[in-house]
Amino acid sequence: MTGMNSAAEQGLCSCHVCNLVSRLEQGTGQAHCPRCGASLHYRKPGSVARCWALLISAYILYIPANLLTIMETGSLLKYRKDTIVSGVVELWKTGSWGIAIVVFIASVTIPLLKLISLTLLLVSVQRRSRWRPRQRTRLYRLVELVGRWSMLDIYVVALLAALVQLGNMATVKAGPAALAFGAVVVLTMFASMQFDPRLIWDPIQKEST
Amino acid sequence: MEHHSAQLIACHDCDLLQREIPLKKGCAASCRRCGAVLYRNATDSIDRTLAYTLAAAVLFVIANLFPIFAIEVQEAGSEINLFGAVQSLWDKQMHSVSLLVFLTTILIPALELITMTYLLLPLKFRHIPAGSYILLGMLKIVKPWGMIEVLMLGVLVSLVKLTSSFKVIPGIALWSFAALTLLLAAAAATFSARDVWERLDSKGDKEVAA
Ligand SMILES: [Zn+2]
């Protein structure tokens, strides 16, 4: 094995379930893994198109997720409606700086990082860019790793709304932004699962051989 | 079984074709082009993962039965458990959010724990459980959607938010969730799908030969 050869160039394909490398016979229709029977593909089928579709939907929902109310808090003395950002600001003002930073990272930074990173990855793959493949692969791994943490705000709203319901002094209600924000998290998670990082390396293959 | 003697491995991140090399205990092989971790030589992967999984299952039950925390509002108290939170969202017409919380913190973690036990317990005694190929594939798909560790952080954030205006009493489930988070992380770190596939293969060959 000299040089840098991808499995696909050798007509080999690794199974997405069990990782077994096997020869993919051409023109025999649907191929299956000899070990586990999963269907074999050199690259995730329709990866770029599906990823774009999910990502654009996420961008659209990102707007109501940030503009609408995520949580309504009411008591005898005060009543307030919070968006994601105003919730973080309120935490900061009340002196919970640590928690404010955690919530800011999970609810503002990570969703933005995911949207921008996936857009960058998709554009670079479509233009068959040869720019820093290792860094782009790392960026993809980062997106996969941190994506789930955006769910934080959904859980906080769910817990607070259930708890304070019983006391008559205060009420906490989940707002419509919770739905939109939850959808953004789910859509971007699906989008990053659909993306195939091997596409980053395919243009590099072509020129070195 | 010619495909095993070849011992080829393709990187899941960059598709570079490489030859597997034997590793020392506890070491990991990474892709020489993109740096992705290809496989690890995990010590007693199946036994250890099974132990963590069983312990996690017990804690998971406790975490769901007992209240996470309670608040005192004048003389009246209000306590909450995870399913209660899901239910109250459902009652307030937030069906999709309620479903999302239910799936990611109750149903999927439960399925994951059951599936892991079902697979690993027989494998430890060198039996192959029925449907193991399909279950391993399923496990890979649902894994990213189990979010107990994010829920744990959510519980902590809620606690801090509440302490500013209420007296908060931590419940048994709070400690259970904390321990559960650690155990699930340990199980994920020791689990090696490659070891499971290898054991399935060796067993499968013997059964064919017999
Ligand atoms: Zn397979």
Ligand SMILES: [Zn+2]
């Ligand atoms: Zn690689």
